Amino acid sequence: MGNLFHRLGSPRPFYEISGIVLPSVGILTLISLAVGFIWALGIAPPDYQQGHSVRIMYIHVPAAIVAQSSYMMMATAGAVFLIWRIKIADMALQCAAPIGASLTFLALVTGAIWGKPTWGTWWVWDARLTSTLVLLFLFIGVIVLRSAKEGSESVGRATAILAVVGLINLPIIKFSVDWWFTLHQPSSFSLTESPSMPPEMWLPLLVMVVGFYLFFFFIWTYRVRTEILKREHRSQWVRSIDDI
Amino acid sequence: MIFENLTDFGWMGGHGPYVWSAYGVALLIIGYNLISAVAHRRRVTEMNQKRRSQECDS
Numbered sequence: 001m002g003n004l005f006h007r008l009g010s011p012r013p014f015y016e017i018s019g020i021v022l023p024s025v026g027i028l029t030l031i032s033l034a035v036g037f038i039w040a041l042g043i044a045p046p047d048y049q050q051g052h053s054v055r056i057m058y059i060h061v062p063a064a065i066v067a068q069s070s071y072m073m074m075a076t077a078g079a080v081f082l083i084w085r086i087k088i089a090d091m092a093l094q095c096a097a098p099i100g101a102s103l104t105f106l107a108l109v110t111g112a113i114w115g116k117p118t119w120g121t122w123w124v125w126d127a128r129l130t131s132t133l134v135l136l137f138l139f140i141g142v143i144v145l146r147s148a149k150e151g152s153e154s155v156g157r158a159t160a161i162l163a164v165v166g167l168i169n170l171p172i173i174k175f176s177v178d179w180w181f182t183l184h185q186p187s188s189f190s191l192t193e194s195p196s197m198p199p200e201m202w203l204p205l206l207v208m209v210v211g212f213y214l215f216f217f218f219i220w221t222y223r224v225r226t227e228i229l230k231r232e233h234r235s236q237w238v239r240s241i242d243d244i
Numbered sequence: 245m246i247f248e249n250l251t252d253f254g255w256m257g258g259h260g261p262y263v264w265s266a267y268g269v270a271l272l273i274i275g276y277n278l279i280s281a282v283a284h285r286r287r288v289t290e291m292n293q294k295r296r297s298q299e300c301d302s
Contacts, residue, residue: 033274037267041263041267042245042246042247042253043245043246044246045246046246046257051256051257051258051259052256052257052259052260052263053256053259053262053263055256055259055263055266055267056262056263056266059266059267059269059270060266063270063273098277098280099277102273102276102277103273105273106269106270106273109266109269110266110269110270113262113265113266113269114262114266116262117259117262215274215277219277219278219281222281222285223281223284225285226281226284226285226288229285229288229289229292230288230291230292233291233292233295238292239296
């Protein structure tokens with residue numbers, strides 16, 4: 001196992017191994033998202049207070065969870081790059097950023113759409129919403145900074161530092177609903193206060209969370225493979241690949 | 245199915261516009277990620293091929 005991780009740290013084995021795994025991940029992503037969409041839209045019950053608007057939860061919650069996880073993963077890659085200078089960690093960071101940004105955007109937009117019928121407003125400047133907006137800005141900052149000079153190690157290090165420093169925002173998002181009074185809390189409270197969310201609701205939610213994680217992993221792997229082809233274009237093994 | 249007919253499914257007790265727009269945005273984001281990743285791959289592949297043919301010419 002350790003050997004596998006060691007090998008995945010080099011571009012060529014990563015490209016070869018990920019090429020074997022990627023089709024199955026794609027199929028699993030498609031299945032879980034299709035099942036999740038149908039279950040969430042047509043089978044899951046309406047909420048006794050929120051009615052059918054609760055269906056937005058099946059998009060909003062997975063998008064927010066995976067957005068934060070992708071930041072975590074991006075910052076971890078940044079730390080690995082700073083400490084061990086592994087090239088592929090820099091690529092991992094770079095490729096996670098646009099996906100994380102788009103998922104944070106999705107969480108914010110679906111949150112606004114859900115907020116209107118539930119709270120009566122699209123947006124409030126409270127802790128949970130504002131810290132999630134900061135997460136979006138951090139992702140955008142990483143994308144912009146990393147694109148300053150492609151493949152440059154010093155830019156890679158600066159980007160990694162930004163990503164690691166930005167980690168401070170994650171506990172702020174998580175605990176914002178406990179530390180400050182926010183509009184977000186009462187809403188989620190109504191779902192979590194009851195002994196447990198009924199399985200008719202948490203099961204489709206779980207399927208969607210798994211689907212979103214798989215989707216992230218699929219696109220991220222695909223993007224890292226592209227980045228390898230781009231940065232390693234001089235190496236013989238990349239030249240020998242014709243059907244890319 | 246929790247809904248009796250398609251009209252109910254579309255209307256969702258008045259929440260239809262919210263629910264459907266949220267799912268629409270989700271599909272757009274999924275589609276955007278797929279298309280931009282594939283487009284980027286194409287650009288990189290073309291650039292690599294161009295570089296290779298230039299090397300052959302020189």
